[in-house]
Amino acid sequence: MSETNLSSSEIEKWLEGETRSILGPVQAEAKQFKDEMNAAIKSDIEVSKMLLDNSTKEIELRNMRVYNRARALNKIAHLFLERLKKITIPEQVTYENLNKFAQDAQKVFIVADIDIKNWFPRVSPFFIMDRRKFLTVHEKAKLTLASFNNFLAKEYVKTKTLEEAFGLITELHTQEKQKENLALQLENMRKERIPLEQKIGELEKRVFELRNQGPISQLKILQAEEEALSNELRNVLRHLQKPFLKIQALAYQGGGAGLTQDELKKLEEYLEKPLEALAREEIGYPSLKETLAKIYHLIKQDKLKLKPDKARKAEQSIDNFLHKDSLNEIHRKSIDVVTRKKRLTASSNMSETMHELSLLEEQLELVRARKASAETHEAVTERAIVEAQERIHNHKRTIEKTVYSSLGKKIRIL
Numbered sequence: 001m002s003e004t005n006l007s008s009s010e011i012e013k014w015l016e017g018e019t020r021s022i023l024g025p026v027q028a029e030a031k032q033f034k035d036e037m038n039a040a041i042k043s044d045i046e047v048s049k050m051l052l053d054n055s056t057k058e059i060e061l062r063n064m065r066v067y068n069r070a071r072a073l074n075k076i077a078h079l080f081l082e083r084l085k086k087i088t089i090p091e092q093v094t095y096e097n098l099n100k101f102a103q104d105a106q107k108v109f110i111v112a113d114i115d116i117k118n119w120f121p122r123v124s125p126f127f128i129m130d131r132r133k134f135l136t137v138h139e140k141a142k143l144t145l146a147s148f149n150n151f152l153a154k155e156y157v158k159t160k161t162l163e164e165a166f167g168l169i170t171e172l173h174t175q176e177k178q179k180e181n182l183a184l185q186l187e188n189m190r191k192e193r194i195p196l197e198q199k200i201g202e203l204e205k206r207v208f209e210l211r212n213q214g215p216i217s218q219l220k221i222l223q224a225e226e227e228a229l230s231n232e233l234r235n236v237l238r239h240l241q242k243p244f245l246k247i248q249a250l251a252y253q254g255g256g257a258g259l260t261q262d263e264l265k266k267l268e269e270y271l272e273k274p275l276e277a278l279a280r281e282e283i284g285y286p287s288l289k290e291t292l293a294k295i296y297h298l299i300k301q302d303k304l305k306l307k308p309d310k311a312r313k314a315e316q317s318i319d320n321f322l323h324k325d326s327l328n329e330i331h332r333k334s335i336d337v338v339t340r341k342k343r344l345t346a347s348s349n350m351s352e353t354m355h356e357l358s359l360l361e362e363q364l365e366l367v368r369a370r371k372a373s374a375e376t377h378e379a380v381t382e383r384a385i386v387e388a389q390e391r392i393h394n395h396k397r398t399i400e401k402t403v404y405s406s407l408g409k410k411i412r413i414l
Contacts, residue, residue, distance in 0.1 A: 002410070008172055037148055073130075083108045088104070109142055164402065169395075172399070185381055197371065207361060225337050266287050299315055
């Protein structure tokens with residue numbers, strides 16, 4: 001069996017030509033049934049209005065023999081009208097539309113029959129002619145509905161799948177248009193993202209320049225110099241670390257460390273930030289020497305309870321500091337680097353640079369956030385395009401299978 005290739009724009013016209021002889025007569029008959037049902041419902045509405053009007057007139061006459069029965073008939077007529085008017089007559093003739101129409105009418109008629117059975121006997125023997133007229137019209141409407149249901153179940157249902165194919169074609173075109181619109185949106189989103197990426201590049205370049213040139217770069221060099229010098233000083237003071245901690249503990253415990261409050265504070269500075277502490281010393285670092293002399297004396301008296309080897313190394317280091325001025329060079333360098341660092345950080349050039357850097361980084365964060373938001377929208381749109389393409393593919397294959405099962409013809413929608 002040969003296969004016919006069709007574009008999605010050609011499929012509807014092709015299918016109309018192939019199904020005209022099948023769907024045409026059935027849909028024409030379906031339209032006739034729809035019109036007949038519409039007329040039957042309208043007749044039911046008119047005859048219900050007749051019951052309502054006549055019962056209203058009797059109520060107004062206040063004839064007590066008829067009054068209660070007239071009120072009962074008036075109430076049931078109101079119910080008939082309320083339900084009948086809720087039935088929606090479909091404009092488009094399709095199996096789904098007409099089948100729902102028939103089901104809605106069926107529900108209304110079933111409830112109406114129950115009301116007739118329960119209420120009409122209460123109205124008897126009055127309004128006999130009105131009731132007969134109503135029942136005649138109502139029964140005729142029920143017969144019309146029965147014929148309509150029979151047609152739907154035996155004739156129209158056979159062409160249901162073909163009608164559904166036309167519905168799928170309409171949906172296919174909708175999905176293709178949606179995909180086209182999404183693709184256009186995605187293209188515009190990508191175009192809008194380009195200037196954001198360019199702006200980010202410009203801002204990042206300027207931030208890099210500020211961080212790696214000028215005062216900030218000089219500050220990094222000073223910080224590296226300070227770190228190296230600090231490590232050198234810690235190494236020189238390594239044998240005094242334990243004695244410093246011991247005398248600090250002794251001072252806090254009130255065990256006779258012999259340190260003043262200022263000396264204890266200075267000792268804590270040497271434990272936490274030795275380079276800064278040394279840089280604040282006067283030439284010859286007299287405060288440190290005075291503290292070292294007291295530590296030396298305590299070691300000799302074994303009040304710090306150091307192991308012999310640690311005590312010997314501590315004494316040797318203290319002797320070097322007190323009598324050989326072995327910290328002089330590091331002291332000079334520490335004063336120099338700390339002074340230069342303070343001068344640089346306090347300069348107007350540094351202040352201006354940091355202010356500009358702060359503004360640039362804030363602006364960079366905002367532009368990056370906009371770019372991230374744009375990328376998120378792009379990702380959502382890309383996913384929507386993929387989903388639309390999947391629906392398009394599924395609609396095409398379903399239409400192809402429907403045509404083959406209904407008409408026995410193989411087609412391929414490109």
